[in-house]
Amino acid sequence: MSLSLRQLRAFAMAMETGSFGRAAARLHLSQPALTVQIRTLEETLGLTLFDRSARGVRPTEAGRTLAQSFARILEELDQVVAGAREQAARRSGTVHLAVLPSVAATVLPVALARLRQAHPAIRVLVRDAVARRVSEMLKAGEAELGIGTLPGPDPELTAETLFEDELVAVLPPGHALARRKKLTPAILAAEPLVLTEPGSSVRQLAERAFAEAGLVLRPAYEATYMSTAVALVRAGLGVGVLPATALDLQLAPLLELRPIPVPSMRRHILLLARRNSSLSPAAEALAEVLRATVVVMPKVG
Amino acid sequence: MSLSLRQLRAFAMAMETGSFGRAAARLHLSQPALTVQIRTLEETLGLTLFDRSARGVRPTEAGRTLAQSFARILEELDQVVAGAREQAARRSGTVHLAVLPSVAATVLPVALARLRQAHPAIRVLVRDAVARRVSEMLKAGEAELGIGTLPGPDPELTAETLFEDELVAVLPPGHALARRKKLTPAILAAEPLVLTEPGSSVRQLAERAFAEAGLVLRPAYEATYMSTAVALVRAGLGVGVLPATALDLQLAPLLELRPIPVPSMRRHILLLARRNSSLSPAAEALAEVLRATVVVMPKVG
DNA sequence: GCCAGTCATAGCATTTCCTGATGAGTCTCT
DNA sequence: AGAGACTCATCAGGAAATGCTATGACTGGC
Numbered sequence: 143m144s145l146s147l148r149q150l151r152a153f154a155m156a157m158e159t160g161s162f163g164r165a166a167a168r169l170h171l172s173q174p175a176l177t178v179q180i181r182t183l184e185e186t187l188g189l190t191l192f193d194r195s196a197r198g199v200r201p202t203e204a205g206r207t208l209a210q211s212f213a214r215i216l217e218e219l220d221q222v223v224a225g226a227r228e229q230a231a232r233r234s235g236t237v238h239l240a241v242l243p244s245v246a247a248t249v250l251p252v253a254l255a256r257l258r259q260a261h262p263a264i265r266v267l268v269r270d271a272v273a274r275r276v277s278e279m280l281k282a283g284e285a286e287l288g289i290g291t292l293p294g295p296d297p298e299l300t301a302e303t304l305f306e307d308e309l310v311a312v313l314p315p316g317h318a319l320a321r322r323k324k325l326t327p328a329i330l331a332a333e334p335l336v337l338t339e340p341g342s343s344v345r346q347l348a349e350r351a352f353a354e355a356g357l358v359l360r361p362a363y364e365a366t367y368m369s370t371a372v373a374l375v376r377a378g379l380g381v382g383v384l385p386a387t388a389l390d391l392q393l394a395p396l397l398e399l400r401p402i403p404v405p406s407m408r409r410h411i412l413l414l415a416r417r418n419s420s421l422s423p424a425a426e427a428l429a430e431v432l433r434a435t436v437v438v439m440p441k442v443g
Numbered sequence: 444m445s446l447s448l449r450q451l452r453a454f455a456m457a458m459e460t461g462s463f464g465r466a467a468a469r470l471h472l473s474q475p476a477l478t479v480q481i482r483t484l485e486e487t488l489g490l491t492l493f494d495r496s497a498r499g500v501r502p503t504e505a506g507r508t509l510a511q512s513f514a515r516i517l518e519e520l521d522q523v524v525a526g527a528r529e530q531a532a533r534r535s536g537t538v539h540l541a542v543l544p545s546v547a548a549t550v551l552p553v554a555l556a557r558l559r560q561a562h563p564a565i566r567v568l569v570r571d572a573v574a575r576r577v578s579e580m581l582k583a584g585e586a587e588l589g590i591g592t593l594p595g596p597d598p599e600l601t602a603e604t605l606f607e608d609e610l611v612a613v614l615p616p617g618h619a620l621a622r623r624k625k626l627t628p629a630i631l632a633a634e635p636l637v638l639t640e641p642g643s644s645v646r647q648l649a650e651r652a653f654a655e656a657g658l659v660l661r662p663a664y665e666a667t668y669m670s671t672a673v674a675l676v677r678a679g680l681g682v683g684v685l686p687a688t689a690l691d692l693q694l695a696p697l698l699e700l701r702p703i704p705v706p707s708m709r710r711h712i713l714l715l716a717r718r719n720s721s722l723s724p725a726a727e728a729l730a731e732v733l734r735a736t737v738v739v740m741p742k743v744g
Numbered sequence: 745g746c747c748a749g750t751c752a753t754a755g756c757a758t759t760t761c762c763t764g765a766t767g768a769g770t771c772t773c774t
Numbered sequence: 775a776g777a778g779a780c781t782c783a784t785c786a787g788g789a790a791a792t793g794c795t796a797t798g799a800c801t802g803g804c
Contacts, residue, residue, distance in 0.1 A: 145524060147448050148792085162751060175793050177751065187524065188531035190721045196800035198750060203587070204530055204723055211523040215516060222512040223446060223488065229505055230489035286504070420491045422505055449761085463782060476762050478783065497769035499781055 145186055147219075150212050152179035153191065157201055157209040234263035235424025240285035242343075244307070244368070244387045245411060246270040250289075253435040257428055264424045273343040280414055286425045288414035289432070291343050301412040305436040309348055309407045312336070312375045312382030313398040319381065320398045327355040327404060334362035334380035336371050343409065348383050351406040372397070387411075411436075446487055448520075451513050453480035454492060458502055458510040535564035536725025541586035543644075545608070545669070545688050546712060547571040551590075554736040558729055565725045574644040581715055587726045589715035590733070592644050602713040606737040610649055610708045613637070613676045613683030614699040620682065621699045628656040628705060635663035635681035637672050644710065649684050652707040673698070688712075712737075 155165035156176065166176035184191050191205035201209065229235045241250055246268060254266060269285060276290030281298055292301055311325045319325060319333070331352065337359070338344045345364075352359040362380045365371035368388045375382040376397060386399070413432060415421060421429065456466035457477065467477035485492050492506035502510065530536045542551055547569060555567060570586060577591030582599050593602055612626045620626060620634070632653065638660070639645045646665075653660040663681045666672035669689045676683040677698060687700070714733060716722060722730065 145448060145520075146791095147446060163749085171792095172794055173751075174753080174795085177753090178792080181752090187527045189527055189724070193719060193721050194751060195719055196750060197802070200720070202721060202723070204527070204536075208523065208527055211519075215520050215523065218519075219446075219516050222509065222516065226488045226490055226505070226509055235505075418494060418496050419501070420494050420503060422503070423490070447760095464780085473763050474782075475764085475784080479761080482783090495782060497781060498771070 149179050149183035150216060152176050153183055154209060154213050154216055156180060156192070156199070157205065161198060230423050232261050232264065232423045232427040235422055236265040236267065237287055237422065237425045237428050238267045238269065238285045239428065240269045240271050240276040240279040240288040240290070242273060242276065242290050243270045244385055245289050248387050249436055253432050256435060257431045260431065261427050264427060266428060276414065280416055286415070286422065287428060290412060290414055291409050292412060298417055300415050300417050303410045304413045304432060305411050306408045307385050307387045307411050309344065309383050309402060310386045311400045311402055312384050313400065314375050314378040315396045317381070317398065319400070322400060325400045325402050327352050327357055327402065330381060330383065330402070331357045335359070336363045336365065336374045336380040336382040337361040338371060339364045339366050344385050347407065347409050351404055354406050450480045450484035451517055453477050454484055455510060455514050455517055457481060457493070457500070458506065462499055531724050533562050533565065533724045533728040536723055537566040537568065538588055538723065538726045538729050539568045539570065539586045540729065541570050541572050541577040541580040541589040541591070543574060543577065543591050543712070544571045545686055546590050549688050550737055554733050557736060558732045561732065562728050565728060567729060577715065581717055587716070587723060588729060591713060591715055592710050593713060599718055601716050601718050604711045605714045605733060606712050607709045608686050608688045608712050610645065610684050610703060611687045612701040612703055613685050614701065615676050615679040616697045618682070618699065620701070623701060626701045626703050628653050628658055628703065631682060631684065631703070632658045636660070637664045637666065637675045637681040637683040638662040639672060640665045640667050645686050648708065648710050652705050655707050
């Protein structure tokens with residue numbers, strides 16, 4: 143026979159109640175079952191834990207000492223298990239999340255607020271990064287969950303579309319094109335354009351869409367930060383081709399936004415995770431909240 | 444399913460070896476058995492501990508965290524159990540022993556030396572006390588084992604004769620009675636006698652023995668300490684009637700010892716313990732050494 | 745001396761656990 | 775590309791453990 147938790151629990155309870163019968167009742171066991179547990183424990187330890195008499199049991203000195211140690215260990219164990227269960231119940235835990243800045247500034251705060259309401263003890267460590275960095279962080283294990291885009295299927299990552307982001311034309315106040323409801327790459331190609339810098343996913347998207355229309359994208363201005371691009375447009379220096387989800391756009395009341403109804407002007411914002419790696423319950427909870435949140439995002443047009 | 448140590452051990456080993464198969468081998472289990480243990484553990488916790496693939500398993504983040512806690516707890520448990528087993532094997536432990544001073548000064552050191560040789564880690568806390576105190580200490584739980592005498596059977600104590608102590612006549616150098624091989628109460632009654640103080644077990648024994656012979660014991664001197672009594676005898680002030688086991692006698696080369704061959708001049712030195720209370724393994728070891736040691740004690744006469 | 749209370753024992757049923765065989769998926773080497 | 779090695783999952787049957795009910799043995803109090 144080897145040691146078992148049953149034995150330890152039986153022993154601890156017997157010590158606590160001072161009686162085999164009462165201990166058995168408290169553990170929802172029959173008294174003989176408990177007696178056997180104690181006896182086998184004594185046998186495995188080679189030590190008498192209780193002195194029995196017809197009037198009851200009395201703990202041995204060794205029994206008293208051991209009971210203390212065992213009780214402490216059981217308590218620690220129970221605490222660890224309780225902690226694990228709490229994590230499993232999504233009531234706690236920490237998620238490392240890598241997000242595109244545009245999403246971090248718009249959809250994410252709403253989702254985090256909801257998550258907090260549902261699972262207050264879940265911590266989310268948000269790391270904003272461009273699409274490529276999001277993928278890298280996931281693969282490197284620096285993030286458990288990611289929100290970004292992918293150039294194509296990635297064998298290491300799972301992807302699931304959260305929502306679609308579209309590039310929209312951003313017009314300065316009073317611009318001539320403002321009378322149109324929609325704009326096309328062909329129309330835009332004639333204007334001085336404000337875009338993000340080469341290499342950014344938004345820029346790549348725009349270039350591909352123009353190429354499909356047989357056009358070459360030749361921006362007048364290139365900005366690294368969205369706020370810069372918006373400022374350039376507002377100053378009337380050109381027409382912006384920028385993602386609709388960017389917070390800076392939605393906060394700029396004087397600018398006119400016009401959709402560019404070309405499929406390739408849309409990009410899929412993906413919920414990313416490592417393939418072959420299960421999500422922690424906390425991450426699972428976050429993912430669920432994200433899925434439920436994005437459908438509520440405002441439309442642009 | 445409830446938590447079991449098997450599961451924890453399986454989990455800890457799987458985490459340590461990084462493989463279910465290797466963990467199973469190390470635990471002398473089949474791989475399926477280990478797989479099941481891990482799975483049921485995951486079910487009871489509600490938590491995925493490993494991500495499986497056909498290439499092997501990789502611990503989850505939660506798994507890594509939990510493994511640390513569990514490993515620590517298992518180690519503590521093993522340590523406690525090892526300590527208990529060591530006690531059971533009599534390799535360690537502490538015995539509280541109450542002893543008559545005469546025994547403490549003579550037989551006991553020999554026994555303790557032997558015990559140390561056999562079980563170096565057993566500690567013996569020696570408390571010397573007169574016969575009545577020895578009994579009291581046992582009953583009060585202040586001592587686990589006692590060496591003393593009893594006026595009669597005691598319902599609370601078990602007694603076992605270790606050896607018999609006899610009162611001997613102690614003659615100063617050149618005393619007239621020294622030519623006799625043996626002495627009797629009748630002869631001694633005519634001498635000025637040196638005894639221990641009234642109430643001591645030695646004194647009571649002597650009084651009873653004299654009474655049986657129809658004599659009244661009327662000592663010339665009464666000493667509390669054996670060393671005093673011996674000094675009085677050596678100074679020629681009288682004939683001592685003292686226990687043969689007293690170390691002071693055996694260390695006093697000039698004194699002549701003569702047996703008093705009367706049965707009632709003997710007292711049983713008893714090994715005492717609480718009835719209804721089992722001895723700790725360490726105490727058991729001490730008891731055995733005591734039994735084996737006393738038969739070797741020197742004879743007087 | 746009987747009754748109440750406590751633990752131990754025995755026989756039987758149930759649950760748990762393990763093993764051995766087998767299957768499925770992946771990687772490596774040829 | 776295919777064979778072989780490796781890993782984990784699943785399944786079926788049997789062994790071990792655990793538990794329960796019934797009963798016994800012993801003690802202390804009324």
